[in-house]
Amino acid sequence: xxxxxxxxxxxxxxxxxxxxxxxxxxxxxxxxxxxxxxxxxxxxxxxxxxxxxxxxxxxxxxxxxxxxxxxxxxxxxxxxxxxxxxxxxxxxxxxxxxxxxxxxxxxxxxxxxxxxxxxxxxxxxxxxxxxxxxxx
Amino acid sequence: xxxxxxxxxxxxxxxxxxxxxxxxxxxxxxxxxxxxxxxxxxxxxxxxxxxxxxxxxxxxxxxxxxxxxxxxxxxxxxxxxxxxxxxxxxxxxxxxxxxxxxxxxxxxxxxxxxxxxxxxxxxxxxxxxxxxxxxxxxxxxxxxxxxxxxxxxxxxxxxxxxxxxxxxxxxxxxxxxxxxxxxxxxxxxxxxxxxxxxxxxxxxxxxxxxxxxxxxxxxxxxxxxx
Numbered sequence: 001x002x003x004x005x006x007x008x009x010x011x012x013x014x015x016x017x018x019x020x021x022x023x024x025x026x027x028x029x030x031x032x033x034x035x036x037x038x039x040x041x042x043x044x045x046x047x048x049x050x051x052x053x054x055x056x057x058x059x060x061x062x063x064x065x066x067x068x069x070x071x072x073x074x075x076x077x078x079x080x081x082x083x084x085x086x087x088x089x090x091x092x093x094x095x096x097x098x099x100x101x102x103x104x105x106x107x108x109x110x111x112x113x114x115x116x117x118x119x120x121x122x123x124x125x126x127x128x129x130x131x132x133x134x135x136x
Numbered sequence: 137x138x139x140x141x142x143x144x145x146x147x148x149x150x151x152x153x154x155x156x157x158x159x160x161x162x163x164x165x166x167x168x169x170x171x172x173x174x175x176x177x178x179x180x181x182x183x184x185x186x187x188x189x190x191x192x193x194x195x196x197x198x199x200x201x202x203x204x205x206x207x208x209x210x211x212x213x214x215x216x217x218x219x220x221x222x223x224x225x226x227x228x229x230x231x232x233x234x235x236x237x238x239x240x241x242x243x244x245x246x247x248x249x250x251x252x253x254x255x256x257x258x259x260x261x262x263x264x265x266x267x268x269x270x271x272x273x274x275x276x277x278x279x280x281x282x283x284x285x286x287x288x289x290x291x292x293x294x295x296x297x298x299x300x301x302x303x304x305x306x307x308x309x310x311x312x313x314x315x316x317x318x319x320x321x322x323x324x325x326x327x328x329x330x331x332x333x334x335x336x337x338x339x340x341x342x343x344x345x346x347x348x349x350x351x352x353x354x355x356x357x358x359x360x361x362x
């Protein structure tokens with residue numbers, strides 16, 4: 001439930017950039033290496049946004065796939081592929097789910113994270129007049 | 137009404153990072169090195185601290201106890217005459233499942249920094265949330281106990297990636313549980329290649345010398361890096 005803290009952080013960041021204007025949308029990029037549950041984030045965002053400039057704003061979450069690079073051989077790979085969309089039985093006789101690996105699949109060198117650690121407020125959409133001002 | 141899109145491109149946790157840096161500067165000024173100790177509930181954080189903090193070869197240690205409620209752990213540490221401050225996340229912080237930089241900052245006035253060389257921040261027991269928040273630490277360590285299962289690095293990769301040291305606790309239970317130690321170390325190597333590992337039993341004391349040495353070396357390392 002750290003999504004509550006993260007939602008507050010998103011609202012605070014958006015408000016700081018909104019310059020007293022009503023925020024109508026917040027675009028956030030979430031790296032797949034972060035342990036953030038999107039539904040939970042959306043749920044808390046709506047609550048935390050109440051009585052702020054972000055009240056009623058759309059929260060748009062963009063998932064950023066992870067990408068690691070081997071410092072030694074230059075190979076690039078995704079250490080955390082999305083869960084298999086399958087209802088086949090898992091295990092030795094069924095489907096073997098991918099195991100995340102932060103070591104290079106070729107040479108075993110620890111990978112450097114190129115993408116996947118993001119938790120970034122990318123942009124906000126605001127109404128042009130300050131919140132509460134009469135519409136022009 | 138016209139709408140305008142504004143580019144922000146800012147990490148949502150920047151504010152936390154800024155406060156964490158301020159904490160770090162205050163700790164540096166006081167000459168106190170800080171370890172953020174994390175684990176699931178019941179992995180043995182307090183027991184390990186009870187057994188080892190009083191005997192760190194001249195390094196004076198203190199503890200900041202993070203819990204949702206109560207002072208059970210802080211009372212255990214205080215009974216050993218080790219400086220300890222309780223930080224509850226329930227009043228004022230919404231019963232949060234982790235410590236963040238601001239909560240630690242709020243506890244700074246209560247910490248007797250001039251009496252210690254090393255502060256261990258015992259985070260709220262949880263393998264997910266604490267990993268996301270820096271608090272101003274010099275090093276992160278975690279405990280995984282053999283009662284928890286060898287699959288944990290694969291299920292909580294962020295926590296295992298973010299800690300430079302993984303302590304495997306409760307090794308005295310190995311004959312009684314199905315924990316596959318070599319498989320655990322393989323799984324850890326997948327998510328955190330090259331992580332330091334110490335196997336020990338906080339209950340019997342076996343293996344705790346290596347942990348004492350690791351902990352006692354943190355202040356000098358922090359001074360070298362400050």
